[in-house]
Amino acid sequence: MTTQDAMDDLGFGWRGDAVDLPAYLKRIGLDAGLPPTEATLRALHRAHVTSIPFENLEIMLGRPVDVGLEAVQAKLIDRPRGGYCFEHSGLFAAVLERLGFQVTGLLGRVMMGAEKLRPTTHGILHVRLPDRPADEPGWLCDVGFGGGPLEPLRFDDGAEVEQDGWGFRLRRDGRDGWELYQRDPGGWTRRHVFAMTEAYRIDFEALNFYVYAHPRSPFTTRPFVQRFLPESHHVLDGTTVTVTRPDGSVETREHAPAALPDVLASDFAITLEGDDPARLVGWLEARS
Template structure:
């Protein structure tokens, strides 16, 4: 997350996401990489639930997400994508956003705590984000277009606000706010501080709940607490409450994570009903 990001091993990264296409820094390549990343590297913050620090050094991120085939949350996923895109020749600017997804309309404004990217293709800026979890955009989105923009999943739209741009997703007939993103380039120190707060504050979502998400070509798959929700592209939705053994099966079979023994105390607690869950659209 430096102004000149550390390089990444592109061959290892592309093998991780199952991408074998063009490496030209154009819009088609960008879209395919975003879609393959979202379908291959789960959003998860299991280490936060275990009380472990989230290390944002490039070496730590690559070892976790590529070598150990783990997932991560926004600071890990999007900082790695930033380095990948820079290595391919894109101009990339790191941005900060505040999450509005599933917040009550009358709730106070949240903190700026989400990392996103502005990627330029032939001088035109696009929003790229592979680290938002349950409603991650699966295609680059034009910043200066207010009309709905299609993706392989839901349509999204960006509209100007006093402080930046409001990202919304269309679910059925409703447009739901996802986050507000600032157009100002964000520095490394701001990300470091936001990461510490997000991973350690007692009220952080990730300190209180198990959240794992993966968006494949066929469906969005979300595990929140013990509730597994699968929303297919055709609009059908299935929800299932899981016990500890089926949570473990979902982590490995649905999300492709290599199960670790120290996760058992988390899934035992959640699978026993000791944790509450909320419905995710």
């Protein structure tokens, strides 16, 4: 982005003109020449989810999480790292905008089965194909939750979708909003709820500050890393790794803090560089 472009940027849109599309497609293993079609949207979503992991490690490493496009590209595309929802969804929105899709940001409340109202701390996307009727349903794209879905979900009230054995469904919540459910070993869990009110980059930036800096944010208390694949969902919560498979089977392993850099590389495709492995281990040992 040039100085003039920065001056002209009023905060609308997702800066698709500034995304490094060839580098992004190389990172997720897709070829160029993708038209803005449903097939492309599904392929991009699946490739993104299975290629770029979810993680909050910058907080443990003592650095703020920057959700500006340049910082996100440097971290999620140019390095073997991942990020959380505001990084993932902002990057994915820029890519989709560059390819010609219609993209609207949304904000979700992560419930995970809870009934008490929770804050809007999850960035997601409402995506539509270009030049389609206004009343035609679009898709929910959620590449930044860490636990799927593998592909976008059509806004179809109550429809259950099976993706490589993983179950999801969208349902209207009765208040002009929607609920996303995910099937886990215990049954259907209401994962998050969201209104169809448009959110912008500045909203992602403001809420991102709460997520990485507020002492009540759960992300400030421990490493939380995920890798979602067709055959397995890996989760690192603190020093515990849980692997869940589509058939409902679950494996759990506990690790010493000193082992986590190697676990991140082997199980989550995340390589910490420089003195970051020692900083992460030190942070964990100081709190163990």
